[in-house]
Amino acid sequence: MVSSNFAENIAAENERSLSTLVRTIARFQGSFSLTLVCCNYASLRDAMLQKLRDRSTVEYQELVLETATKILHQAILNAVQEQPPKALIVVGIESVDAIDNLLAGANRSRDQFKQDFAFPLILWVTDYVLSKFSRSATDLKSWAPPPIQFTMPPDDLIIFLQQQADQAFANFDNFKLKDCEIESLENDWLNLAPALDQQLQASWQFIRGLVQSQKNHIDLAIKYYQHSLAFWQQNNQLEKQGIVCQKIALAYNRKAEFHRAEKQDYWQEARKYLQQSLDSFEQAQRNDLAAKCISELGEVLRLLQAWKELKILAQKALKMHIICGTPSQIAEDYGFLAEVALQNLEWEKACKLAELALAVLAQTGVSKQDTGLYLLLLAKGQRNLSQQSEAVNNLKTAKKIRDLKMMCSFI
Structure with a gap:
């Protein structure tokens, strides 16, 4: 573990920082002041805030910024206009989507902070946010003393x-x-x-x-x-x-x-690692993880057009998914086998397998996108069995679900 002296020094520094923050909140009652508190970990921040609640003699307010916040001054004004607090702590700046714009806007409107907020304002930031303050809100940052630091x-x-x-x-x-x-x-x-x-x-x-x-x-x-x-x-x-x-x-x-x-080379790499993954899960007797992995391996074999290997894998997957899989996985297995049958010119078999996939999905009401794929497989088999009207109807239904590019690859 880490040196006990080093750990004790950090704990002592955090205690000093907490005491400084308590004094800051108490000292500047009734007037505006800006304090930056730097802490890089949410768990440490939450722990320090809890200690602050226990120790502070001043009842302060906390504001968590939403990620979509665009104007810092307005967000604070909305939070305090009904009843101004004795102090306000703002957290969540690091999670704002447009931090640079938020800070730049705060810098431009910095005089409004002094005019509208007669209480200590404590902004909880990270090193990342602090660096952005130095670029986007230099003038506003200059109003604050050196940041109070909390270290994990x-x-x-x-x-x-x-x-x-x-x-x-x-x-x-x-x-x-x-x-x-x-x-x-x-x-x-x-x-x-x-x-x-x-x-x-x-x-x-x-x-x-x-x-x-x-x-x-x-x-x-x-x-x-x-x-x-x-x-x-x-x-x-x-x-x-x-x-x-x-x-x-x-x-x-x-x-x-x-x-x-x-892509072929990368698919081969994916195939190799998925096979290793499947072997590991089976040896570990994690059938739940194996059930997901085997589906991913089947998709890669389909992309590689490794039809012989896909047939063997899909048959294995079907047995596995019937025991510990989901209806979508079972339908996918039938879909893989239907594609293999199409490649082998086994039209009737392909149609039956595609129908089985559709039947499984029909019982669950899951993804229409998947339904479209199996309708396309069924239509291709029907077309080769000269069942033209059925094939056209299934293609029309599939067209409403799948995009045109996907359609063209099957027609």
Whole structure:
């Protein structure tokens, strides 16, 4: 762990900062003053605000800015005009969509703050926001003394990182980390890394991969994923291996979208990692994760037109999804098998499989987009069976659901 003296020093500094904030709120009653409080982590901010509520003898008001806030002065005015507070703390500036415009506008209207707000105004910011103050709101910032700083103690930072790692692996499709916290963790990483065990370092690499993927920095995401994967493979942690491999495969699928000339190579990479992912989930007996992964692998095989392999996989997937899958997954399996039948010129079989897919979806009322795909497969089979009127009707219905480009590939 981190040196106890270092951790104690940070805790003491935070206590001094809290005392300074308490005095500031009490000292400037009845007049305008501006104070900037810098804290890079929401969890630490919330903890310090709770301590402030317990210690302050002045009843102050808190305002959380909405992400769509455009004018800081107006947002504050709306919050306080009915009953001016003794002090106001504003949080959430880092989450505003147009921070630069917000701060530039506040800088232009800075005299209105003095005229309209006869109370201490405390703006809670991050290092990221503070740097933008220096560029977009220099004059307004000059009204405030040096920012009051709150720093996350190293041990708390490690706990925070572990919590984020647990969330990332538990909900990897929807995991998000605030930009300000990402930047802070990146900055703290060099000092923090020696105190982390290898497992947490591997988890952090996975988080970095997720973040870069969300920013469409795909090559960098793959680099971080690979660093993470190496540890899980060395330590035979099958579930995490499967999750990271699945994310690497998704990254290669994204590369195929961006670089169409090389799509075949990227799909082959995605296929390789999805197969590794599926193998890992099955060995770990995580059938729920395997059920999702096998569908993704089937889609890649379809893109590669690997019909023989797709047939074998779809048959396996169907058995799996009947036990632990969803109606959409079952319908997709029938759809894969219908496409294989079409490629093998087995028209009647293709029609029956497409009808099975439609029947499954009809019982659940799920995605019309999927219904359109299976209607197209059915229509193609019917057309080759000389069932022209049925094929035309299904194509017309599908046309209302699928776009014209998709239609043309099947007609």
